[in-house]
Amino acid sequence: MAEKPLLHVFLAGPRGFCAGVDRAIKIVEEALKRYGAPVYVRHEIVHNRFVVEALERQGAVFVEELDEIPNDGQPVVFSAHGVPKSIPAEAERREMFFLDATCPLVSKVHREAEHHFSRDRHLILIGHARHPEVIGTMGQLPPGAVTLVEDEEQARTVEPPSDRPLAFITQTTLSVDDTAGIVNILQSRFPQIAAPAKEDICYATTNRQAAVKEIAPKVEMMIVVGAPNSSNSVRLVEVAGRASTAKAVMVQRGRDLDLATVEGVSRIGITAGASAPEVLVEEVLARLRERYTLEIEEIVVAEEKVIFKLPAALAASASA
Template sequence: VTAEVPEGSIVMFSAHGVAPTVHAEAAERRLATIDATCPLVTKVHKEAVRYAKEDYDILLIGHEGHEEVIGTSGEAPDHITLVDGPEDVADVTVRDESKVVWLSQTTLSVDETMETVDALKKKFPQLLSPPSDDICYATQNRQIAVKKLAEDAELVIVVGSKNSSNSIRMVEVALDAGAPAAHLVDFAEEIDEAWLEGVTTVGLTSGASVPDVLVDGVLEWLAQRGYGDVETVKTAEESITFSLPKELRRDLRAEAAALSAQ
């Protein structure tokens, strides 16, 4: 909440993005901002703005209260209706069935999203899809990998925060793919040794933004308990890189100029 930030301070907007009203509030309070919104989330924001200008009804597939959903909804509040799963579809109404489009939260399960899309298309046959997939590539790749892990592992451990949508989804994907057990942990210390009873193979994965040090900590914990033989499961190569927020790039350029002038 920007009102809680001391005037004149620096505030960073997270990768989930924020609504335009938050940017305006920060400017009014003279807060220095660093916008670290993920470019994939920014893409969805721009799509929402574009379709709203064209007077479409926008059906946003996502979880109520999630930071990303709040930010995207804020881009076109009068045009966006939240659809929190297939069970919500029956209650969805639109002004014109020939001008309706779906967008989605980027950190959902691909299977979960398409199940909702299929239900929406049955109700609204002219439903328009976005020009490209909104699900984060890192989220998709991890879900594909965890399905592969679930084929052989009796236990899948997902390292990630309890409020991380993509981490929670990975536990669900692992169970749906046949893993007998799957658990979400923030740190190695949260693992219950009882989970290992009768388990010969443990699958380990993490949320899209989890630091490597936390995953390494779980690997060390498992190695100390006899699970030291590690095999990497690779289902995709990730080569996409994102630049630093423009505010940081500006500061780095200024720092480099100052050093070169010395």
């Protein structure tokens, strides 16, 4: 048998699950343990089909809106991305038992939005239209209170109300570099605009992008394990492409990796979006081993020790 060629693999650290994703999944799992199936979940709990399908097998039922849920007394979980205020209000009106799995760092942005609104500031939200997190954040305030800016071009042309002071907040899963460019334009145009007291882009997004930037110049190809509807995963592909990697591709599972794209490559980087479990990284490594002998090196740019508590309604069952 011919000897397999050597492939040097750089594993990004940190990669994969963040504390907010881990908490959201545990909320669904603990609700299933305590209350039994079904547990309803509004939208994908996190943007990863592997995770969603695993929870479905345990008895989770995913819906798009609350009107799809019968009045059977079973819990409904709101996804990690956050929801407009109208959603828990509707759940309360229907006397539903609901659990909020919104990432605490997203909730922090929601509170910032309310704070600025209470000070009569018009809010500029830097983010991507139609993303669930953006919909949830804009839904914390009355219509017209928030103007969405998606890119530098919009930052140059946006005309917010001129009769009120301004403030900006951001989606938590954006490109650090792209957001900095947008912020610079806004601050140049509106010097008095109020900024977040602390960076809105979450630590996990920042760390994963930093790891990709560290690895990308060392490799000929970067593989991002993630989902195409996952904002932080898409941003990792973009960051890799800008940081001199010749090829940057996203795969959802190991079986999705076309080994033909690895032909001629001797050094490859692998990372995973914040909603992708480590088992999927292992799948990609197993796929590469079909054709290559792997020499694996981990590049760690930060240690993550953040843990978010479960809601009080579930904490007792989790500790038990």
